[in-house]
Amino acid sequence: MKSISVDGRTIGPGERTFVIAEIGVNHDGEVERALQLVNQARDAGADAVKLQLFSADRLVTPGAQTAAYQKSVGASDQADLLRRYELKCDDVERIFDRARVAGLVPIATPFSPEDVFVIEQFEVPILKIASPDCVNKVLLDRAAKSNRPMIISTGAATLDEIQMCCSWLDSWQIESALMHCVSSYPTPIGQAQLGWIRELSERFNRMVGYSDHTTELSAGALAVACGATIVEKHLTWNRFASGPDHSASADPTQFRVYVDMIRQAEAMLGVGAKRPLEIEADVRKLSRQSLVAARRIHRNSRVEIGDLTVRRPGTGICASRVDEIVGTHTMRTIEAGESIDLTMLRRTASDAA
Numbered sequence: 001m002k003s004i005s006v007d008g009r010t011i012g013p014g015e016r017t018f019v020i021a022e023i024g025v026n027h028d029g030e031v032e033r034a035l036q037l038v039n040q041a042r043d044a045g046a047d048a049v050k051l052q053l054f055s056a057d058r059l060v061t062p063g064a065q066t067a068a069y070q071k072s073v074g075a076s077d078q079a080d081l082l083r084r085y086e087l088k089c090d091d092v093e094r095i096f097d098r099a100r101v102a103g104l105v106p107i108a109t110p111f112s113p114e115d116v117f118v119i120e121q122f123e124v125p126i127l128k129i130a131s132p133d134c135v136n137k138v139l140l141d142r143a144a145k146s147n148r149p150m151i152i153s154t155g156a157a158t159l160d161e162i163q164m165c166c167s168w169l170d171s172w173q174i175e176s177a178l179m180h181c182v183s184s185y186p187t188p189i190g191q192a193q194l195g196w197i198r199e200l201s202e203r204f205n206r207m208v209g210y211s212d213h214t215t216e217l218s219a220g221a222l223a224v225a226c227g228a229t230i231v232e233k234h235l236t237w238n239r240f241a242s243g244p245d246h247s248a249s250a251d252p253t254q255f256r257v258y259v260d261m262i263r264q265a266e267a268m269l270g271v272g273a274k275r276p277l278e279i280e281a282d283v284r285k286l287s288r289q290s291l292v293a294a295r296r297i298h299r300n301s302r303v304e305i306g307d308l309t310v311r312r313p314g315t316g317i318c319a320s321r322v323d324e325i326v327g328t329h330t331m332r333t334i335e336a337g338e339s340i341d342l343t344m345l346r347r348t349a350s351d352a353a
Contacts, residue, residue: 001206004149004175006126007105009047011177012207014271017224017262020107020128020232021046021255022211023095024245025085031094034087037235038098040252045259048105050128050232051095053119056082058112081244089118096122107151113142120146128232131155131183131211134165141168149175151230153211154200155183166204177230178204180223181211186248189216197226213248217258221265231262288314291325291340299333303345316340 003012011018021041027034034051041049060078087095096106109128110116116139119127127146131153133139143150150169154162162178169176180197192214201208209230210223220231234249250258276284289310297307305326310319316339317325328345 001201002175004126004177004207006149009105012229015229016047017228017266018048018209018230019046019220019259019262020048020050020230021104021235022050022232022249024050024052024234026234026236026241026243026245026249027085027087028241028243029085029087031087031091033237034091034095035098037237038095038102038104040237040255041235042102042104044235044252044256045263046104046235046255048107049095049099049235050107050109051087051092052085052109052111052130053092053115054082054086054111055114056080056086058114089121092118093122096124110139110143113139116142116146124148126151129153131157131181135161137168140165141172144169144172144174147174149177151177151179151209153179153181155181155211159203162200162204166206177207177209179209179211179230179232180228182213185213185245186215187213189214192216192219194219194223194226197223197228201227215248217250217254218261220258221261224262224265225269233258285315286313288312289319290314290316291319291322292316293334293336293338293340295336297330297334299330301330303328303330308340311337311339317342 001013003010003015021044023034023037027037038049056079059082062079099106105126106124107126107128108119108124109130110119111130111133126149127143129140129143129150129152134152134154134157152165178200180200182191182193184191197208197210207229208227209232210220210228211232212219212223220233223231233255234245235255236246236249236251239246239249239251289312292309292311294307294309297303303326308322308325325340325345328347331344331346334340334344
């Protein structure tokens with residue numbers, strides 16, 4: 001499973017989880033608010049910030065209906081809704097410059113081939129493709145020509161559609177990762193389906209992250225425990241503000257907790273194969289049990305199972321080796337309760353002492 005290199009950072013298994021603060025349209029079309037959110041993403045410990053770059057006129061046809069979560073904020077026409085959140089090129093440049101100064105990776109989601117051109121002008125190092133566009137070959141083909149790694153969300157997609165998308169990416173030789181995502185805003189706990197992270201990784205043999213639309217602060221950490229190498233979460237200035245994504249977002253205080261919980265999950269996951277740890281050595285030695293004489297065993301006697309018992313500490317012969325000890329002969333008398341030692345034994349009665 002290949003890692004992705006972005007701005008000198010490696011994203012992949014065994015690496016620090018790449019946390020994306022999704023500003024999206026939570027700036028409400030105000031550049032100063034977007035700049036503030038960049039600073040708050042930095043303060044919360046995020047690795048990257050992401051904007052959605054689009055033109056309402058290029059994205060939707062006139063009169064296009066709105067989704068339920070968009071209607072809930074009073075929108076009846078997609079184009080009218082989206083125009084509120086368009087950013088001017090100069091504003092986008094300011095936001096991305098602020099991200100770089102803050103030490104964050106700038107990421108953008110294009111929604112049309114023309115948007116990719118805009119992203120290229122700002123030298124954004126990685127593209128995020130929204131869930132509806134994992135089947136948009138026209139957009140994906142243009143994005144691939146930018147020769148940038150891509151992160152593709154898979155909300156509401158079938159496995160066949162994801163396979164088709166992966167086949168295109170492989171044919172274009174583009175570094176990529178999938179994002180498990182549920183396209184519901186907010187996503188109920190019982191519909192988060194975090195187990196799909198591992199399924200997608202195994203089925204498509206590539207990194208899988210999680211684009212989180214729940215309101216649960218533990219969701220990112222749980223996703224990491226399920227194998228996510230990237231976690232994306234909407235960041236807002238106010239969860240109760242009017243707008244399509246605010247209610248499924250985390251405010252700055254919540255986002256800091258969210259990232260802290262991800263870092264705790266990383267630490268708890270650990271690295272490498274199962275093995276005794278150094279911090280376990282003392283307990284391993286003292287709490288394991290060794291073979292001990294259950295009664296007096298006279299010299300030159302054959303050791304029987306009834307001659308043996310087990311007691312702490314585990315500094316003698318491990319109880320797992322009991323079959324090796326039964327049938328040996330004693331070289332001296334062993335008193336009851338005495339720890340068995342190989343120097344006390346010989347293989348047969350006729351062996352020389």
